[in-house]
Amino acid sequence: MKLPSRDEAIKMMREAGCSEGVIRHCKSVTRVALRIAEKLKMRGYDLDLNLIEIGGLLHDLGRAKTHGVEHGAIGGQMARERGLPEPIARIIERHVGAGITPEEAKRLGLPDGDYIPRTLEEKVVAYADKLIEGEKEVDFEETLNRFIEELGEDHPAIERMRRLHREMMELLGETIKE
Numbered sequence: 498m499k500l501p502s503r504d505e506a507i508k509m510m511r512e513a514g515c516s517e518g519v520i521r522h523c524k525s526v527t528r529v530a531l532r533i534a535e536k537l538k539m540r541g542y543d544l545d546l547n548l549i550e551i552g553g554l555l556h557d558l559g560r561a562k563t564h565g566v567e568h569g570a571i572g573g574q575m576a577r578e579r580g581l582p583e584p585i586a587r588i589i590e591r592h593v594g595a596g597i598t599p600e601e602a603k604r605l606g607l608p609d610g611d612y613i614p615r616t617l618e619e620k621v622v623a624y625a626d627k628l629i630e631g632e633k634e635v636d637f638e639e640t641l642n643r644f645i646e647e648l649g650e651d652h653p654a655i656e657r658m659r660r661l662h663r664e665m666m667e668l669l670g671e672t673i674k675e
C-alpha cells in the first residue's frame with residue numbers, strides 16, 4: 498500500500514480546500530492517535546502506525562466540502578477520487594462519532610456503505626478525534642457530553658461512543674472513571 502507522506506497529506510487537505518483550523522485539528526488528532534497506537538503496540542497489539550498517521554491527517558478531508566455529519570462519507574469519496582488507498586478512505590468515512598449504523602446512515606441520507614470503525618487503526622483515529630476539541634486535548638467525557646447535548650442521551654450514537662471508550666480503555670489497560 499502506497500501512502501502519501503505527511504507533507505503530501507497536508508498539502509492534499511489544503512488543496513482540497515480545508516481551512517488551516519481543520520488542518521491544525523487533524524494534526525492534533527494525529528498526535529493523540531499515534532500516542533495511543535504506540536501504547537497499544539507496547540502492549541503487543543499489531544497496528545500500522547504509518548496508516549494511523551496519514552489517516553489521522555486526512556480524516557477530516559470531507560470538511561473541505563461540508564461540516565455536516567456527511568463529511569465522513571464525502572471525505573471517503575474524495576479520498577478514492579484522489580487515488581488514496583482504501584484503508585485511508587475507510588478511516589475517513591468511519592471516524593464520525595463512534596461510527597454510524599446502516600439504519601442511521603440511511604436516515605441521514607448517506608450513500609450505502611459501512612460507517613462503523615472495525616480495524617484497530619480505524620478505531621484509534623475515531624477515538625483520538627473524540628479526545629480533541631478544536632486543537633486542544635479534552636477528556637472523553639467532555640466530548641460525550643457535547644454529543645449528548647446535541648443528540649440527546651437516548652440517541653444510539655451515545656451508547657456506541659461509550660462502548661468505544663470502554664473498548665479503548667480496556668485495550669490500553671486503563672480503568673474508567675465513572
Ligand SMILES: [Fe+2]
Nearest residue numbers: 556557592593
Ligand atoms: Fe470529523
